[in-house]
Structure formats: structure tokens, C-alpha cells
Amino acid sequence: MKLYRVRLFFKISLLYILCALLYFPASAQFANEYSPKFTRILFLVDGSGSMKEPMDGSTRFDLAKNLIAEYLDSLSRTSAKTETAVRVFGHQFHRSAANCQDSKLEVPFGKHTAASVKMRLDAITPQGWTAIAYSMEQAAKDFPEQADVTNAMVLITDGLETCGGNPCAIAELFQRKKIALKPFIIGLGIPADKQKAFDCVGKYYDVTTTSTFDAVMKTVVTQAMNPTTTQINLLNAFGKPTETDVEVSLHDSYSGALLYNFIHALNGAGLPDTLMLNPMAKYDVIVHSVPQVSKNGVELIAGTHNIIPVEVPQGSLKLAEAGLYKRATPLQCIIREKGKREILMVQDFGIAHKYLTGVYDLEILTLPMIKMQDVPMKQGVVKDITVESPGTLSITNSFGGIASIYVAGDGKMERVYEFKKLTSKEILLLQPGKYVMVTRLNDKKSSVFTRTDNFEISSGTITALRL
């Protein structure tokens, strides 16, 4: 008989677990996680007059042309899911024309572009101005709108913007609209002090030879083609990623749109889950600890595993009442961050909650109120606050009247409670301690008949006053 019951219990438990598994399919990723199908790379090539300067035995422009051609050649021999395009600027009008809109998509995106790129670039003579910002803006439109593609732009130039545009602003636009990864800039003979101007545009590479160019292109391809994974580490006070089970939300930094929200988890190996995030975007991470912690403007490195560390060192606060008295409505405690006015949390007695490490001010809504200042919350420590259980004051009288209860002493007299209209029987819960009750009964309604009763309340007992 007993055995049967155990089995039944086991069966039912198993059923529950199965149901749970069905209910929560172990999906590897969220529906809207980022999984690109292929890659597009746009080469934005400087065709301004200075590109005619000699470099490495030929001109800078020829060097650029050869580097691109060789790369496209090698690409065509692989099965990489990549499309390429070439846009050139400063090549259609002479310097003297000062044309700042001299920018043209010479070869649109396609799979095998090596031959046409070579042909188009051969026909170009560098001659005009360096309209980088304008060209980048135009290039943004060269990428077809498609969600599951990682776009990259490689800017090859020998100088700074000469048309007064702001390439940095356009780079930000790329990120804001998730058009492409942060641009890769290949500088041809740009003096070191001027290279800094590209810091806000993207990653700068100083290239002089074919081998360095190949290395850069390898980086570009790796970043564009390899999956980008991300994990969020919630660090404790000692920098260890052991905090978990707290809600996290991820927003697009620019639009503010809520992209993902989830409750952080650690797997059996103590590692957090991996998220596939679009590397072309910028993120705000909010960890909904109490109080919450935000990390804004998080950028990812494409094609790699990113770890976003967020410091959420926590301790917990356990509130309890001594004794066996059971209230119909649980006792409450208001918790505020030290020095802040806002209510952080109203915690019921009888349970524990986690808080960030730090210092808090507590107001416990007993009668009288218990105020506790500078309560420290420490990493991994359960702060136990136990208040004495209340006693009961019972007042009986036959006349009705007005009565108030005070904590008195040392020149002070603090009002705890007032019965505006005493009924024949009043019950009040008070914390243990000494009190004074001042009463004026209705049968002798005059100040001089004010009566004063001193009484003491002890935990869990009834103090009866007969007036």
C-alpha cells in the first residue's frame, strides 16, 4: 500500500516535470536573436588628387586598387557567403572644381565582382576632393535593406575630410540605424598625428604593404562573418560572476527600444547563457536589482564572444518579528537608499529580499515607528533584523472621550496614537515599552479632569486599562 503511494507520487512528479519541459521548451535562443545569413563588404576608395602620390613603387591609388583586386580574386576562390561593392570619391571632377558631392557607386553589390572592380578602377584617375562624410552617407544607401546580413565598410584613404563634413556623425548614424559594423579605415601614408581624427569613425589601420592589407581584411571578414556572442556577467563585490536570478533588460541605446528581457541564469557549470546580439548596434543594459544598475552604451566586438560585466554585489535583508503573534496584515518596512527620498521598496516582514550592497535607511511601521539608519548590506550576508513582537493594549470605559498615547521621558512627549472617539472597548497593538496615556472622558469634560495613566506593554501579553 505504502509502496504504491510512493510510486504514484513519483509518477505524478514525473508528469509535472514533463509538463514543465513542454511548457518551457529548451529553446537555445530568443525568437528575435541575431543570426546573419551572409556578409556584405563595401570598399569606399579615395580618388582624390593626392592619391596620385608615389608609394611603394607605384601610386597610392594603384596600391589600393591592387590590394582590393587581389583580395577579391582570392575571395572568388572561396565559397564564402559574401557580396562586395566599390564606391569611389573625388575621381570625377578636378581639384579646381571643388566638387564635394563627387562620389559614385562604381560596382554595386554582387557575388563575383573581381573582374568588374578591376576594370572600373583601371579607368579612374584620382583628381578631386576628399568628401568622406558625404560618401559614407551615400554608401549607407548602397547596402540593400535586409535584416539577416552583417554589413561592413572598408574606407581606404590617404587624407582627412576636406569638404567640411563630419565623418564621425555619419559613423554614429551607421550604428544608430544598424547599417554596418563600425567602419574599418585603411590609411595610406597618413601622418601619425592626423590618424587620431579617425578614432571616432572606426578602427584605423596603417597599411603600407599587401601583407598588412591582407591581415586587415582577415579581421574585417572575421568580424563580419563569424557569429557574435555575448554573455552578461553579474559580478559580486569580489569581481566574481556569481550573482544571478535577477531580471535583465537590454535596450537599443539609440532608439531606447526594449530588445530583450530575461531573468539571468547560471547553468550547471555556473556560466551565464549566451545571447546572439547584433554587433552593429549599441546597447543599454539594465539589471533590475534593488536598486537597479544600468550600463549604457555597450558596444560589441563583432565575430567574437563578448562579456559584459555588470557589478551587482548583493546582500539580503531578512525581516522578522520575534514571538508567535500573527498579524492579519503583515508588518511593513520602508526601505530607502541612504540620503534618498524615494521609497526603494516596501518589504513585508517574514521574508527576505536582496539589495545591492550599500547603506540603507529603514522605517518599520510598528507603533511607534522604528527608524533604523545606516543599515549596511554586505556581499552575500543575510542581514537579520528582528523586532520584538507587539503587546496588546485593551481599554475599557463607559463614557467615551478622547485619549492619546505617548512615549515620554527626558523632556520629550511623542505622540504615538490618538483615539479621537473612544469606544467602550479599544484594542491597540504597541511595541513593548513604557507609555503614557492622557485621557479626557466625556462625563467630566474639562481640562482639569484630564487623567494620566502610565502603563507598560510587554511582548505577547495584554495590558488592560479600565477608565
Add this chain to the structure above:
Amino acid sequence: MFYRTPHILLFFLLLLSISTFAQSSKQNNQRTRILFLLDASGSMQSKWGTGNMETRWHSARNILTEMVDYLSQRKDVELALRVYGHQSMLTMKDCKDTQLEVGFSLNSMSYIKTRLQTLSPKGVTPIAYSLEKAAADFPDNKGRNIIILMTDGEESCGGDPCAVANALEEKNIVLKHFVIGIGVEASARQAFDCIGSYFQAQDPVALKNTLSLIVNKILVKTTAEVDLLDGESNPSETDVNMSFFNLPTGLRKYDFYHTLNVRGFPDTLFVDPVSEYDLLIHTLPPVRKENVALASEGHNIISVDAAQGSMEILLQGKTLNNNLNNKIKCLVRKKDSGEIVNVQDFNTTEKYLVGKYNLEILTLPPTYINDVDVSQYKTTKIELPTPGIANLVKKYEVYGGIFLVKEGRLQKIYEMNADAKNELIALSPGSYQLIYRPKFSKTMHNTKTVEFQIVSGESVSLNL
């Protein structure tokens, strides 16, 4: 005119009856005990007054004898005499030379008169030590115990008479110390001021007048009323307790629930005039009036600004769960200081001093109402919709919380109890998100988000 007479008569009758009671309870029960502490140090032999006709000692002795004669008619007064410096010569520097010559008793008055005739001044001035000893001279501390110190010089034994006097008052042994400086320089005032109320007598006439003045102050019946003024300076505020703290000890001496008599005026209080008081009027927030001195004669009116209005806090709508609603308390803070004045329950009305308040209401999420105006005679109504209830029914224990979307961002307003099976949560009307994940799950991908609406006075069941 004549039809009014009965009312006025009635009023006087009533007033009479009340004061009779008050005297019987407050005054007659309280015997007044006066201990004369008389200086008989060597210097009391100096002559003073016009033409330097008599010694300070003779003057003091004669004036005190007259006073004892006068007081012998009073049945509610007991006297005692302690003298210092009269047993040992000055050269002996006897700092313990103090003696209760006549103790408190029914016939003490005649003993005092005869004893005074036999003493003569000789020695040092051990005031502090004498006060210390005087503590034991009073049979109990239930009466009005008063010490009148008559001295012609400061402490000469290195004691601290001020500390001793304060200790006696704080321990409620002595109600009040009076000090008469006999022919003392004006500069000595500071040394005596801290012992008690200090009076200076430069000649025998002044000494006599001063002693009568003090005794009158002690014995006269003093009445007082406290006018709690409204915004128009009318004494219309009432029904609030008032605590009187004795100065300088800070001991609470009286509590009176302020009452308006049948004519609608503040009724009469009987307050001991020998002390000064700090008054604490227990309005919300309390009002303090410091250093209230009462004139011995006549009726004292103490005016305190205490204009009040009311604030009523209401939950509007159907109540689903009283216990949950009872958790909604309202913290009332003074706008300027931020201090918590009161924690008001819902569906109650409370009076507050007129002014601006900031409210923190423990709804979920908390409701903040700033700059709430409480004005004279008016009731400021604060109405909130009754909360709705989210009933979380869990198949398994979960981690998670209830969120609010504020400016596009999630804001956690409630953290679920990961150990509880089911939870009932009272929420203000609005839309919320419940975000949770089973406790047993080891991946965040099992997180679920449920949007739900809360309507005032309605319950929503959420099956997790």
C-alpha cells in the same frame, strides 16, 4: 438683556463648581513645604541698612520671625529651618557646619521663632553641602517642596551649589529654589542665578519686601488658560493634549486635554506659578512654546498659534481584500523639513497644522503627492482608486517580478517571493508586466513575460 441673566448665572455656578474641584484636587492635596536655609556665617555680623544700625543677622532673624508669624495662619503650609555656619568659628573652616534646627512638623512655626533667638553667626558658607543635606529634610516629594536660601555670600567651601540644586529639582525632591542675597554685590548675581530664582536685598526693607514677594508667589492661587489660536487669531482650536514641562528640569508636570467651556472659550487650568514652563501642544506636528512664565496674581492667558485643517484620505471603489487594503498607509511629511508628521490610515480623517505637506502613499507602486495644502477649517480630500488584485497562481516556484513600463524602460515595482506558492498582490490600476522564470530552470531562455491589466476593485488571476 434680562433673559440672558440665567445663562450667565449658570455659567458662574459652573465655573465655581469646577474651580472648587480643581482646588481640592490640585492645591489642597498638595501641602506646601518651605525650608528656610539661613546663612549664619561670620559675615552676617556685618552691619547694614541706613546708618548701619543693625547686623544682617538681626535683620534676617527678625524678618523671618515676622514671616513665620504670618504663615502660621495657613493650614496648608509647613515650615522648617536649616542653618549653616553657626556652630564652628570661622578659623576652624568647618565645611560641614550645617544643621536642621527645626524640622517639618505641625508646631514647627513656634519652634523656629524660639530657635532663631538662640543662634549666632560664626563660620563659613557651605551652601552646596547644606542643600545636599536639605534633601533629607523633606518627609516626601509629594508636596510642593520649596527651599528659600537667604545668604550674604557665595559658597566658601568649594562646593557647587548649582549642581546640587539642579539635581534636587531633577529628582523631584525640591520643586523650586529661591535665593535672597543679603547685601550682596550685584556682581554676585551669576553665582546665585543658577541655583534658583534670585532676588537681591540691599537693606532690611528690601529684604522684608523680597521675602513677602517670594512667599506670595508661592502661595497665591494662579489660574491660566491656553488660547489655541486659529488663522484669524480666535481661540477656537481645541481637543488637543498639552504637556507642561517644568523649567529648568524639563520634567513633565501636567497634561491637559484642551477643552472649550460651555461658552466656547478655553477653560481654566490651575498651574503652579513658582515654575516656568515649556509647553508642548500635541497637534500634528506638535507646537512648542518655550519659557512660559506665569504672573502670580490673576488669570494668565497663554496664546499659541495652532491653526489647523483636516485631511481625509479615501479609497474609492469596491474593496476586495481588507487585509491588503490595510497595508496602504500614508506617510505625511512636512514639506519644508521633510520630517514624518504622521502615518495615516486610509478612510480616516486627521487634523494637521495649516501648511503644506508631502504624502507618500504605500500603494504599489508608491504614490507621491506633493504640496498638499491643509487650510484652516477645511478638509483636504485625497482620493485614490482602490487597488485591483493580481492573484499569482504558481505551478512551480519562480524567480521574477512585476514591472511597470516608464518612459520605455522597465521598472521593477515588486519582487516575487521565490519561496511562496501563490501570491496576492494589490496593485494600483494600470498595465504591468510579469517577468518570471522557473526556479529549476538553468537558462534565461525560459523567461516568460506576461502583460496584464489591473482594474480598480477587480481581481486578475495569473497562472504561471
